Amino acid sequence: MYACTFGVLARRERGLIRKKVAELAGVSEATVSRVLSGVGTVKEETARRVMEAARQLNYVPSALAQRFALRRSGNLGVILPMLPKVNLFSTYYFSEVLSGIGMTAKQRGYDLLLLFREPDEPRDYANLFRTQKVDGCIIIGAQDVPSERAALAELREGNHPFCLVNQRYDGEDYNSVDADQRTGCREAVRHLLAQGCRKIGFLNGPAVYSNSKDRLRGYREALEEAWLAFLPERVLLGNYSRTSGYQQAKAVAALVQAGHIDAIIAANDRMAIGLLQGLKESGVKVGEDVALIGCDDSDIVRMTDPPLTSIRVPFFDIGSEAASRLLDAVADQDGSAAFDVKLPVKLITRASSSAAGTTKA
Numbered sequence: 001m002y003a004c005t006f007g008v009l010a011r012r013e014r015g016l017i018r019k020k021v022a023e024l025a026g027v028s029e030a031t032v033s034r035v036l037s038g039v040g041t042v043k044e045e046t047a048r049r050v051m052e053a054a055r056q057l058n059y060v061p062s063a064l065a066q067r068f069a070l071r072r073s074g075n076l077g078v079i080l081p082m083l084p085k086v087n088l089f090s091t092y093y094f095s096e097v098l099s100g101i102g103m104t105a106k107q108r109g110y111d112l113l114l115l116f117r118e119p120d121e122p123r124d125y126a127n128l129f130r131t132q133k134v135d136g137c138i139i140i141g142a143q144d145v146p147s148e149r150a151a152l153a154e155l156r157e158g159n160h161p162f163c164l165v166n167q168r169y170d171g172e173d174y175n176s177v178d179a180d181q182r183t184g185c186r187e188a189v190r191h192l193l194a195q196g197c198r199k200i201g202f203l204n205g206p207a208v209y210s211n212s213k214d215r216l217r218g219y220r221e222a223l224e225e226a227w228l229a230f231l232p233e234r235v236l237l238g239n240y241s242r243t244s245g246y247q248q249a250k251a252v253a254a255l256v257q258a259g260h261i262d263a264i265i266a267a268n269d270r271m272a273i274g275l276l277q278g279l280k281e282s283g284v285k286v287g288e289d290v291a292l293i294g295c296d297d298s299d300i301v302r303m304t305d306p307p308l309t310s311i312r313v314p315f316f317d318i319g320s321e322a323a324s325r326l327l328d329a330v331a332d333q334d335g336s337a338a339f340d341v342k343l344p345v346k347l348i349t350r351a352s353s354s355a356a357g358t359t360k361a
Contacts, residue, residue, distance in 0.1 A: 020057055076111070163329075186222040200262070203272075256289055264293075287354055
């Protein structure tokens with residue numbers, strides 16, 4: 001095999017390789033020189049033929065030359081929301097998803113470029129591609145609002161490879177990787193019904209996220225399946241923060257003490273933990289007076305008192321799958337089929353979901 005760059009080859013060998021690559025690619029030796037040295041302007045299709053010819057001849061150009069010739073940055077962009085007072089890297093959801101993305105990107109020879117979006121900042125994702133900062137981007141925390149929809153439409157119009165994590169849009173077939181939140185919530189309700197609960201409440205997140213809608217749909221379907229009425233007054237709203245769960249605790253405690261609910265599902269563990277703390281302060285015993293289920297199965301739920309039943313979501317696998325699928329699309333310049341992946345979830349039962357205090361493994 002030839003050396004990795006022309007710089008370590010003898011002049012004669014360089015000329016022979018250039019000539020063979022030129023003949024195989026059907027271009028001039030000067031064009032081959034421009035492509036493999038990363039100097040000058042060459043049409044993308046021509047550069048691709050030269051790179052393929054070089055590979056067939058067992059010549060491996062430097063990564064920098066390949067990226068330059070094929071107009072690649074070597075970066076996989078990850079767009080994250082900038083959340084006030086939240087350290088994203090310490091939260092279970094973001095740390096797991098980013099770990100999955102990062103590991104897969106590294107295995108595929110890509111670097112990560114993390115980009116933080118302020119809440120009120122204009123969404124101009126296409127500019128990342130116009131300035132050749134990224135070859136593809138994964139968007140985490142996208143919301144179903146007009147500005148986000150416009151930014152995503154611009155990405156599609158520019159034929160820029162991108163993928164959404166834990167978000168979908170009605171009427172659009174954007175690439176997305178998510179968990180089967182709808183089934184997860186259905187299973188949570190069925191578990192509570194099996195425990196003897198019949199008045200099940202639900203603490204959901206904002207409707208701008210598709211997984212909030214999916215969880216609510218699963219909750220409602222499981223009630224209807226059991227011939228139980230869906231009562232809007234049993235549905236409360238948080239924002240996926242621990243604080244919002246804590247703030248809703250007084251309302252939930254009042255419902256429990258009035259006999260209006262005997263169980264509640266929180267749409268993520270952070271809200272469930274805040275709710276657990278607030279209920280304790282209100283004198284309501286989780287696992288005795290009311291059953292409680294969270295969603296995520298983050299590490300901390302094993303250490304709560306009582307341990308928290310939770311819907312296990314494979315966030316690491318979601319990140320890995322998103323990176324793998326997107327990088328496949330980046331490699332396929334002719335365009336690959338859109339993908340909409342939903343990974344399975346699993347209910348992990350513990351003591352918090354027994355309204356009679358029965359501990360589950």
